[in-house]
Amino acid sequence: MMEFVYTEKEIQTVAKKLIQEYPSKIIAFFAPMGAGKTTLIKALVKELGGVDEVSSPTFGLVNEYHDREGMPIAYHFDFYRLNDEMEALDFGVEDYFSSDAYIFMEWPEKIPSLLPDNCIHLKIDILEDTTRKITEI
Numbered sequence: 001m002m003e004f005v006y007t008e009k010e011i012q013t014v015a016k017k018l019i020q021e022y023p024s025k026i027i028a029f030f031a032p033m034g035a036g037k038t039t040l041i042k043a044l045v046k047e048l049g050g051v052d053e054v055s056s057p058t059f060g061l062v063n064e065y066h067d068r069e070g071m072p073i074a075y076h077f078d079f080y081r082l083n084d085e086m087e088a089l090d091f092g093v094e095d096y097f098s099s100d101a102y103i104f105m106e107w108p109e110k111i112p113s114l115l116p117d118n119c120i121h122l123k124i125d126i127l128e129d130t131t132r133k134i135t136e137i
Contacts, residue, residue, distance in 0.1 A: 004134045005127065008039065014134065015043035024118045026097060028108035031124035036132055040124070041076055041104045048073045048102060056106065061091055074102040079110040088114055 042054035050065040057063040
């Protein structure tokens with residue numbers, strides 16, 4: 001099982017390792033508020049060659065990020081404000097899962113029965129103010 005302990009200065013290295021180590025492009029991040037999910041996703045999008053500004057899609061549910069040619073390379077979901085899984089289905093989340101782009105999800109515990117079988121489940125723990133630990137669960 002994979003585990004990384006890192007600080008924000010090392011986050012780009014962790015992003016690179018995650019992309020290299022995991023064959024699936026669908027990653028669910030389980031972590032408490034303030035654990036750095038968006039910061040890590042920002043590093044992942046940068047590692048993939050994304051040119052868009054990365055921010056949490058709290059109100060829009062999903063942000064789309066592109067490479068220099070304008071091709072979508074990642075979709076970033078934040079399910080925090082969902083009331084139930086039907087809202088995700090109505091939004092068309094399953095269509096995104098079948099795309100060829102990376103899928104990064106914050107608060108995936110809001111849609112447990114919708115997560116695809118090939119989804120990587122990663123937990124981020126806060127160890128200290130600037131130190132985090134990622135564990136595959």
